[in-house]
Amino acid sequence: MTKEYLDLKIDFMFKQMFGQPSRKHITLAFINDLLGREGADRIKDLTFVNTELIKDRDEGKTSRLDMAVVTEAGEHINIEIQVRNQHDMPERILYYWAKTYSSLIHSGENYHQLTPVIFISILNYSLFPTQTDEFHTVFHIREDSENILWSNQLEFHLFDLRKFMVKWRKYRRKNRKETPWLLMFTATDFDTKKVNNEILSDLEEWAMNIEQVREALIEWETLSANKENRVVFEARAKELRDLLSNLEGERRLGREEGRERGRQEGLKQVAIKLLKDGMSVEQVARYVELPVEVIEEWVHNLE
Structure with missing residues (x-):
């Protein structure tokens, strides 16, 4: 019998998989590998926090993230996955970062109490289609000519799933720790309802050697088989398909x-x-x- 996997690019499934305390060990491996943390830099523990950032003034916007965690070192890591290009992603990330960073201390507290805020954005489209061929790009604030780092408090990681697939098809098992996790996001497609068996086969090979990947695949299959999850997933997927259809209609009308x-x-x-x-x-x-x-x-x- 063919195994079924619900698309992890849908925010509901993403949170089910990576946003639950019961699966924290999987989330730790996922974040460490995406950030390239190894040895003493590896995140050893984290706490899940409320992903709703309440607006602090009447005209303010309420910011909503797919997942937010705080590490044992006090780093705030926010993760968002996007399947459609909203054409405002750089400003959106800056806004979310500023909201999170400014909430870390209150009036009268010292600035040295501030800790790094790291954003991980997983996009199903290319934000910088012509500027780079890399699927993982990292951003900081640096001086233009001398490349001096302003502060380590801001760090943006951008993962381009489309460019990742180009690289994967070309190089396959290139030894990069992000690979199995990004394969999970590209193995299924909520819009076409298709599963890429070639990717799943590659994932199973990774699972033979990496315990957390193996456990993630088992959890993913279990979550996908849950009837209640499937109902919520289908409703969310339909909502997103309708949204994408309306967006394309508006673009066509504009053209x-x-x-x-x-x-x-x-x-x-x-x-x-x-x-x-x-x-x-x-x-x-x-x-x-x-x-x-x-x-x-x-x-x-x-x-």
Whole structure:
């Protein structure tokens, strides 16, 4: 019987898999491998926190993250997964980071009490499609010419699943710790409802050598088989599919409106030239196949 796995790119399944205290050991391995933490730098423990950041003023925006944790060293790590391009991701991450960072101390407390805030963004699209071919990029604040680090308090990790798949197809078992976790996000697709058996086969090979990956696969299969989870997942997936469909419809309408505005502007330029060459308003209207009133309005705006 074919195993079924629900798409971890859906926020509900992501939280079920990585946002539960009962599976903290899996979350620890997941975060350590994404951040490249090894040896003494490895995160040994973490606490899950409320992922709803309440707005602190009437006009403020309520920020919502897929998952937030605090490490034993006091680092705040926020993780968000996005399947659609909202075209404001850099500003969105900065806003969330600022909200989290500013909440770490209160009036009268010392700045040295502040601890690093790290963002991990897993995107199902390319945020920087032409600037880099890397699927994992890391950002800090640095001086432009000398590359001096301003502070270690800000750290952004960006994972591009599309570029990851290009690399995976080309190099396959390249020894990178992020690989099995990112394969889990690309093995299934909520939109097409298809499972990539080639990726699953590769994941099973990783699971033979890495205990946490093996446990994650078992938990993923168990969560996917749960009837209640499937109901919630399907509802959330439908909501997201509808949202993506509406977004594409709006973009298509925008493109059509843009083409029509371009056509109108082109006809206007032709009409103005013909008028300047001595043609009458009526003649121009017939030539560009527009009402006389439109041509007269263009003439009036030129005066």
